[in-house]
Amino acid sequence: MRSHRTPRFDFYEFLEHYNPEKDKIWLATYNEKIIGCIAILSKPNNEAQLRWFLVHPVFRGTGVGKHLFTKAIAHCQEQQLKNVYLLTTDEQHKAITMYKKAGFQLTASMKLKQWGKTMSEERYDLDLTKS
Incomplete structure (x- = not known):
């Protein structure tokens, strides 16, 4: 499992770079x-x-x-994307269970100190070429 830092992309940047053909909310x-x-x-x-x-x-x-999640993944499939990923912390147990059930796999983990405690930021990837 690799340990890397994925660049942050906040909501302001989303608005700045919004592409209505590809980006959806x-x-x-x-x-x-x-x-x-x-x-x-x-x-x-x-x-x-x-x-x-x-x-x-x-x-x-x-x-x-579940409805929101299904819509988002369907959009990625319609766009014929190869991969979709997400970042979460190891403390989001229910969400991680759902991601894994949908086929996401843990691909990176990095310890970080945030909100006054140490946790792991985890990256999960879904290979859409296998769907």
Whole structure:
């Protein structure tokens, strides 16, 4: 397993480099309030990054997250991308279980100190050429 640092790409940079043909963001709403989101950011070499996958705690377990996740991966397949990756921490156990179930594999891990504690930032990749 390699240990490298993937450059950060924040929301401001997303807006600056937004390509409507390749980059997508989905919002789930309930009673006109955002309750979830997910984004796909295009990257070089026919690759994309899954970002900002969030579901309001009240709506977790209702299928909202699964629907968003399925839409994002389907978009990557429609774009005929070779790979989609995401970054998370080793403390996101439920999310990691879902990613692994979808076929993502741990490809990198790096210890970091964040929010006053030491944790591992992990990169998970989904090879879409095998789907």
